[in-house]
Amino acid sequence: MANIRDVAKRAGVSVTAVSFAMNGTGTLSDENRLRIVNIANEMNYTPNRAAQGLISGSLNTIGLVMPKPGTDFSLDLELIGEVGAAISEMGYHILLSWEDTFGGKKVLNMVRSGQVDALCFVLPMDEGETFKVLNDMNFPYVLTTRPKEGVPADWVDVDNIDLGFKAAVMLIKSGHKGIGFVSPGPMDYLVSCDRFTGYQMALKHFDIPIHADYFITGSHKLEAGKRALDHFLSLPEKPTAIIAGTAIIAIGMINRMRELGLEYPQDISIIAFDEFALSKEYEITTIHIPTQRIIHEAFRFLIKKMNAERILKQTQIALQSELYIRKTFVPDIRILDDWDYKQ
C-alpha cells in the first residue's frame, strides 16, 4: 500500500507538500496541489487512519453499546440507519460493542485507549460508577434508556412513569376501574417498573384500590398474552381493561379472545405499548414509543457535546410519545389533552 513518502517521491516534492495537498491546508501553488492530488489518486493513496488518529488524538468514532445477546432486547439496524448514515457523512464512524447491563470496564477501556470519541448506550445500564467516571472526564455519552433515579447520567428517552400514568388515567376517565397490567418480563426491568409505577400512581390518584392480581409478568411471546388473559378471566372480579407491555402480548390476548368469542372493546379494552408490524392489522390502540426519534436526539446530543467548547451540564431529555387510537380501545378525545394522538 502506498504511503505519503511514496507519493512525495513520485511527485518529486516533500511529504509536507503531499499532506498539504491531501488536506487542502498550508500554502501550495494550485498547480502543485492539483498535480499531487492526481498522483495520489493514481497511486490509490489514502492517508493511514491510525497515523492520523495518533496525531489528532481521535479516531472519529462513536461507540454504540448494546446488550449482550440473550437479553430480551433487540434493536433493528434500520432504526439507526438514517442517523448512522448522517453521522457517516460527517466523517464519524460507528463502532459496535456488547456489554452486559452491569458492566462498564470494557467501555472505559475503549474510552481510555482513544478508540472512541463518544458513546451511545442503547441498553439499560445499572452501573452509576461508569457514568461518574465519564462525567469527570467530561466525556460525551448518552443513554437511550433512562437510568434509575439519582444516577447522574445523560439520557434521552420517553418518561415511562408518565406513560404508565397517562395510560391508566385515560382508562379510568373512560370508566374503567378494573385495569390489568401485563409486563413483558423482568428483563425490561426499569422500563416496565416505571410504567407500572405510573399505573399505580394513577390508581392512587383516583382512589382506586390496587389489586395484586391485576399485575402479571410474562414474556415477549404470544403465549404470554394468552396466559395473561386466562389469568385475568379466572379472577372473581375480572378487569375490564388491560394495559399490555408489548403489541405481541396484546395480539396473544386478542387471539385468545377470539377463541373465547370475546370482543373488544366491549368485553375488554386493550392498550399496548410499542408499535409492531401488525399492530394496525390487529387494530390495537397503541402508545407508540418513538425509538427512531430517541436515537436521533441521542446522537444529536453527542455531536453537540463533542463540539462543545465548554462543559455542558447534565442533559436529560424526555420525549413525548404518540397515541395511536385504533379499535381495542377508543377514548373520548375530550379526555386526551395530555396526548399527541392519531386516529
Place this chain on the structure above:
Amino acid sequence: MANIRDVAKRAGVSVTAVSFAMNGTGTLSDENRLRIVNIANEMNYTPNRAAQGLISGSLNTIGLVMPKPGTDFSLDLELIGEVGAAISEMGYHILLSWEDTFGGKKVLNMVRSGQVDALCFVLPMDEGETFKVLNDMNFPYVLTTRPKEGVPADWVDVDNIDLGFKAAVMLIKSGHKGIGFVSPGPMDYLVSCDRFTGYQMALKHFDIPIHADYFITGSHKLEAGKRALDHFLSLPEKPTAIIAGTAIIAIGMINRMRELGLEYPQDISIIAFDEFALSKEYEITTIHIPTQRIIHEAFRFLIKKMNAERILKQTQIALQSELYIRKTFVPDIRILDDWDYKQ
C-alpha cells in the same frame, strides 16, 4: 490521560519495560512486571489504540457494510449479536458503514486507509469492480447476498434459484398446476429474480406452461398480499397454490381469504419465504432462510481468511434452508427428499 511515559516515570523504569509488562512480552522480572501493571492500573493507563494500530498496521476492525436507509432491507442487530459478541471476545471490533448497492468507493478508502482488516457486505452489491480490487489485494471480505452470476466475489448465502425450484417442484408434485408467485418488489432484485428463475425452471421441467398472469410484484406490506390474492382470484384460471415472497405477503393473503370465506389449504395452498414473528400463529408453511447461520458462516470465513497464511481461493458457500411445514400447505413427506424439514 496517562501515556506510557507517565507510567514509566512513576514506576521508575523505561517505556520498554512498561510495554513489556502490559503486553506480557519481553524478559522482565516477575516482581517488576507485577509492580508496573499495578501502577498502570492505578493510573488508569490503557495503551493508545491509534499508536498500536500504526505499528501493527491493523486496527483489528471488521467493517459491516449495510445498505443506505430507504432501501427495502433491514437487519436486526440481534442477528449479529451472537457472532458480534464472539468476535468482540477475539479482540476485533465491528464498524458500521452504509453504502448504496452500486457504490464501493468509500469502502475501498476504508480498506486503503487501514481502517478495516476485513469487510462483510450485508447488502446486495452490483459492483463487480470493487470485488476485483479486493481480490487483487487478497483482502478478506464476504457478501451475505449472492451476487450476479460471474461476479468474482466470496459469498455465503442460500441458493435462491434452487429454493424457487424446489418450492415449485414440491407444489407440482402435490398436484398443483396453477402456481402463483408473488415477489415483494423490485428492490429485492436478485433474490426475487433467482427464486422466480427457479420457479420457472421447475415449471419447464414438468412441461407446465408459464402464465405471465401468475407472477405479480408487490411490497413488504400486508396490502401487497391482499392485492395479489384479489388479482389471482380475478383470473379465469385461478392458481391453486401461491408462493409468497415474504410472510407478510402471506399474512395479507390469509387475511383476505378469511374475509372472502376461503380456506387453506383446500381453496388455496400457500408457501412463504422467510420466517416472521407471527408465521407460526398464522400457520404458514415456510421456507426458512437461515440468516443467523449465514452471518455466522460469513464471519467465520472472514476470520479464517484473515489468519490464512496462503491465498485462499474463491469461496462460495450455499447453505441449506429448512422447510417448516404448517397448515397453509402440507406436502406428502414422501416427496421431501430434497428438504430439511420440520413439522
Place this chain on the structure above:
DNA sequence: CTGAAAGCGCTTACAG
C-alpha cells in the same frame, strides 16, 4: 511558496 525536522504513543530489534 516549499521542505527539513520534531513529535503523536506506542513496539521491537538491539546493545549492554
Place this chain on the structure above:
DNA sequence: CTGAAAGCGCTTACAG
C-alpha cells in the same frame, strides 16, 4: 534482566 534508539505514517510549527 533492562533501557536507549529507531521507526510506524502522518501533521504541523518553523525556517528558508
